[in-house]
Amino acid sequence: MEELIQVKELCKTFKLSAKQQKLEKTKEKTKVAVDGLSFTAYKGEVFGLLGPNGAGKTTTLRMLATLIRPDSGDALLDGVSVTKDPETVRSRIGFLTSELKLEDFFSPNYLFQFFASLYGVPQDKALARREELFSRFGIDRFAEVKVGDLSTGMKQKVSLVISLVHDPDIIIFDEPTNGLDVLTAKVVTDFLLDLRAQGKTILLSTHIFSLIEKICDRVGIMISGKMAVCDTLEKICGGKSLEDRFFEVYREKAGDLE
Amino acid sequence: MNNMLVIIKKELARFFGDKRLVFTTAIMPGLLIFLMYTLMGEGLMREFTTEEDYIAKAYVRNMPAELESSLKELPVEWEIWDGGNPASDQVLQEIAEGERDGLLVFPDRFMQDMLAYEAGQGEAPNVEIYYNSEESNSGAFRSAAVRFLDQLEESVANKFDINRGEGSLGDYDRVSEQSVMGQLLAGLLPMLIMTFIFSGCTAVAPESIAGEKERGTIATLLVTPMKRSALALGKIVSLSVIALLAGLSSFLGTILSLPKLMTDEVDFGAASYTALDYGLLFAVILSTVLVTVAVISLISAGAKSVKEASTAIAPFLSVIVIVSLLPLFHLGGGGKVADLIPLYNSVMTMNGIFSFESSVSDVVITVLVNFAAAGILGGILTKMFSSEKVMFNR
Numbered sequence: 112m113e114e115l116i117q118v119k120e121l122c123k124t125f126k127l128s129a130k131q132q133k134l135e136k137t138k139e140k141t142k143v144a145v146d147g148l149s150f151t152a153y154k155g156e157v158f159g160l161l162g163p164n165g166a167g168k169t170t171t172l173r174m175l176a177t178l179i180r181p182d183s184g185d186a187l188l189d190g191v192s193v194t195k196d197p198e199t200v201r202s203r204i205g206f207l208t209s210e211l212k213l214e215d216f217f218s219p220n221y222l223f224q225f226f227a228s229l230y231g232v233p234q235d236k237a238l239a240r241r242e243e244l245f246s247r248f249g250i251d252r253f254a255e256v257k258v259g260d261l262s263t264g265m266k267q268k269v270s271l272v273i274s275l276v277h278d279p280d281i282i283i284f285d286e287p288t289n290g291l292d293v294l295t296a297k298v299v300t301d302f303l304l305d306l307r308a309q310g311k312t313i314l315l316s317t318h319i320f321s322l323i324e325k326i327c328d329r330v331g332i333m334i335s336g337k338m339a340v341c342d343t344l345e346k347i348c349g350g351k352s353l354e355d356r357f358f359e360v361y362r363e364k365a366g367d368l369e
Numbered sequence: 370m371n372n373m374l375v376i377i378k379k380e381l382a383r384f385f386g387d388k389r390l391v392f393t394t395a396i397m398p399g400l401l402i403f404l405m406y407t408l409m410g411e412g413l414m415r416e417f418t419t420e421e422d423y424i425a426k427a428y429v430r431n432m433p434a435e436l437e438s439s440l441k442e443l444p445v446e447w448e449i450w451d452g453g454n455p456a457s458d459q460v461l462q463e464i465a466e467g468e469r470d471g472l473l474v475f476p477d478r479f480m481q482d483m484l485a486y487e488a489g490q491g492e493a494p495n496v497e498i499y500y501n502s503e504e505s506n507s508g509a510f511r512s513a514a515v516r517f518l519d520q521l522e523e524s525v526a527n528k529f530d531i532n533r534g535e536g537s538l539g540d541y542d543r544v545s546e547q548s549v550m551g552q553l554l555a556g557l558l559p560m561l562i563m564t565f566i567f568s569g570c571t572a573v574a575p576e577s578i579a580g581e582k583e584r585g586t587i588a589t590l591l592v593t594p595m596k597r598s599a600l601a602l603g604k605i606v607s608l609s610v611i612a613l614l615a616g617l618s619s620f621l622g623t624i625l626s627l628p629k630l631m632t633d634e635v636d637f638g639a640a641s642y643t644a645l646d647y648g649l650l651f652a653v654i655l656s657t658v659l660v661t662v663a664v665i666s667l668i669s670a671g672a673k674s675v676k677e678a679s680t681a682i683a684p685f686l687s688v689i690v691i692v693s694l695l696p697l698f699h700l701g702g703g704g705k706v707a708d709l710i711p712l713y714n715s716v717m718t719m720n721g722i723f724s725f726e727s728s729v730s731d732v733v734i735t736v737l738v739n740f741a742a743a744g745i746l747g748g749i750l751t752k753m754f755s756s757e758k759v760m761f762n763r
């Protein structure tokens with residue numbers, strides 16, 4: 112199997128400002144968010160990063176999307192290093208988190224065209240892709256409505272569609288169903304399964320067990336910036352529910368930490 | 370390059386697509402300045418003048434038959450008053466209350482006494498003008514009457530003239546019109562222009578950079594393969610275009626209302642500037658806008674929110690105002706060294722252009738220095754856009 116995402120010994124430490132120290136209730140001046148993380152995702156699979164709040168999932172995905180630089184370690188996406196060639200990495204992946212917002216002033220049509228230009232998608236391809244994705248997500252009826260006037264769910268769908276304008280082979284989603292109602296969440300998860308069927312590689316993060324159980328082939332459980340376990344869903348669960356297994360792992364690791 | 374154009378197009382679409390934004394940044398400042406200055410100017414004038422076609426209503430006593438026709442040519446509706454002298458309380462009351470604009474009293478046998486009078490021998494006949502200095506119409510009546518009587522006096526006893534035909538024929542005042550106007554404008558306009566440029570820039574740059582950062586829309590741009598330099602330059606260029614429009618609007622508002630503000634006394638000398646002067650001025654303004662936008666963009670990129678950016682920009686305005694005021698107080702020299710300091714060189718060069726003392730080489734150096742400064746600042750902005758500390762600090 113082709114290793115499309117190879118994460119090697121990633122580390123990221125944040126300096127904490129006085130304000131952040133108060134928020135985190137700590138006297139430490141630094142926070143180790145990701146601590147020597149390694150894992151591999153294979154072509155055509157859905158890989159889920161599972162972990163509690165603050166485990167370092169978002170930080171990891173941001174490093175893979177080249178928004179922030181690792182302190183040490185590296186990751187290869189489709190063989191391209193995030194530290195050495197971030198621009199190429201960005202052109203090969205689709206990255207979506209709820210922190211990436213679209214300008215309220217513009218319509219989905221305009222924004223799709225705008226991002227298509229930035230990703231260098233040829234005009235005719237962009238049009239065909241817009242046609243297909245807009246109708247799939249029901250955006251076509253709102254194509255000329257300003258993003259600011261759309262509902263939260265519709266905004267999320269537009270964001271998702273726009274993060275995929277360039278039809279990337281690697282798709283990285285941070286909390287893909289956060290803040291969506293069950294109907295919209297299902298549209299999104301179905302779409303992710305479709306993408307997998309097309310041979311795309313998907314890396315997602317979540318703390319929702321059912322989402323992992325529904326769509327992930329392999330899972331990595333992250334605790335305090337480290338990979339606790341990483342394997343196929345069946346092997347991790349070993350007959351138990353994912354939730355039960357998670358608590359077992361968590362107790363083990365948290366015990367280690369104390 | 371291509372992506373830079375995409376960014377520029379988007380920024381301009383954002384601006385021009387928003388009617389309210391266009392109105393508040395590109396139209397309103399000029400309009401407000403124009404209205405304010407025009408009203409101020411008119412208010413000033415109304416204090417001192419009357420409406421052009423006002424016909425005063427006044428009494429006249431003993432109007433000499435010889436003067437009747439020329440008196441009737443004045444914009445005055447005369448009513449004969451044949452009471453005695455001094456004037457009755459009734460008439461003076463009317464003038465005090467503004468119902469009448471005045472009373473002109475010729476002494477008995479005015480024409481004979483006046484023509485017979487020899488200078489220095491006894492008392493000359495006295496003409497009395499009653500008026501009310503608080504009423505501008507009454508004041509105008511008085512001036513008209515005085516002017517008429519002065520002319521009469523001159524024509525009766527004309528011994529010599531001074532500067533005959535001044536205004537219509539010869540130009541006795543040898544001061545050049547250019548230098549008077551130039552000095553006034555040279556002192557004031559650079560400051561006005563600098564503040565207009567500044568306000569144009571602050572109207573758009575913090576919103577477009579700190580605002581996008583605050584709202585999380587710039588992060589969406591940063592995950593695209595676009596080069597950070599394309600984003601930085603695209604922002605600077607498009608914001609400069611918009612700031613230039615906003616500055617231009619304020620500038621036009623001022624230029625168009627200045628003549629009204631200065632009344633007729635000061636002939637607005639804009640006509641004395643050549644096309645070259647205007648061209649040089651435009652080049653200086655353009656390069657100044659670029660530097661100003663770049664500085665404000667940098668400050669905005671460092672700020673967490675639009676509010677924080679606006680606060681951080683305030684000191685920069687003080688610097689600009691102080692620097693712009695230097696020429697007004699004849700402080701700060703021009704010369705080659707001054708040309709090398711961005712923004713300060715703009716002020717000095719504009720001062721030079723307005724006072725007709727500019728040299729093309731000064732302008733060229735200024736423009737080049739400013740472009741270089743904008744380029745360096747653009748490089749720093751690129752670095753900031755690439756820095757996770759700047760873009761994603763919490």
Ligand SMILES: Nc1ncnc2c1ncn2[C@@H]1O[C@H](COP(=O)(O)OP(=O)(O)OP(=O)(O)O)[C@@H](O)[C@H]1O
Pocket residue numbers: 125126127131135142143144162163164165166167168169170171318761762763
């Ligand atoms: N820019 C930053 N500055 C300081 N600390 C940060 C920064 N970003 C993240 N952290 C800290 O690093 C740790 C990991 O954060 P991260 O957002 O990666 O967790 P997560 O697994 O995504 O959690 P969640 O499920 O809540 O989204 C947290 O303690 C967080 O407070």
Ligand SMILES: [Mg+2]
Pocket residue numbers: 168169170285
């Ligand atoms: Mg997270």
